[in-house]
Amino acid sequence: MIDERAMIHPSAKLGKGVSIGPGTVIGADVEIGENTWIGPHVVIEGPTTIGKNNKIFQFASVGDEPQDITYKGEPTRLEIGDNNVIREYCMISRGTVKGGGVTRVGNNNFLMAYSHIGHDCMVGDQIIMVNYAALSGHVIVNDFAIIGPYAAVHQFCHVGAYAFIARATYVTKDVLPYVMIAGHTTSACGINTVGLRRRGFSSSAIDSLRRAYKIIFRKGLTVQQAVAELELMQGECPEVIPMIDALNQSTRGIVR
Secondary structure, X not given: OEOOOOEEOOOOEEOOOOEEOOOOEEOOOEEEOOOOEEOOOOEEOOOEEEXXXXXXXXXXXXXXXXXXXXXXXOOOEEEEOOOOEEOOOOEEEOOOOOOOOEEEEOOOOEEOOOOEEOOXXXXXXXXXXXOOOEEOOOOEEOOOOEEOOOOEEOOOOEEOOOOEEOOOOEEOOEEOOOEEEEOOOOEEEEEOHHXXXXXXXXXXXXXXXXXXXXXXXXXXXXXXXXXXXXXXOOOOOHHHHHHHHHXXXXXOOEOO
């Protein structure tokens, strides 16, 4: 149902079964997939593409101009996948030309109230951002990560798959896959055991990841030395491969 009090630009494309509440504004060059529900007083600006079966709650701001002083009105994009929940007062910005021109949010994510996804971010699938969690520009978040309330991630950081960032943690370096980090000074504090169990990881795989964690964080090794030891584990525990890749690809260093 499209409420008669909603304001929808003639160029917007709405799929079958889309519902839009009163006072919502849908701007030019917005495309919304079928069965997406949009509550009252939401603002969606384009160019923005939103997939199927999403729920966007009141006062969210989706696809507006990036908060970047170099932005000069270029037609950059926001792309959102399917089955996402975007709660009250969330803000998701379009990309910038210097950052590739697009911000992407995947599928099945749960973005709680007041969470923020900055320009040029690449957010994967099944991620949870708790109230007031914030991603600065150019951040990459891989699948199944959890970002706690009031946590903030610095520009260009990479948060690995299944990572857990605790409440009010300020992240200035890359977070390895599977790892929990916490504290105002931000340090690693173990493997995200509970999250891995919930996602079906076996006990043996979790034990192996604990060993990998000790190699990286407790043996006093350089990154290169830690990678060499982890590579010896690949055969028995392929789950360490994303950790190896993250260590090799990091440009900001990792949270230790």
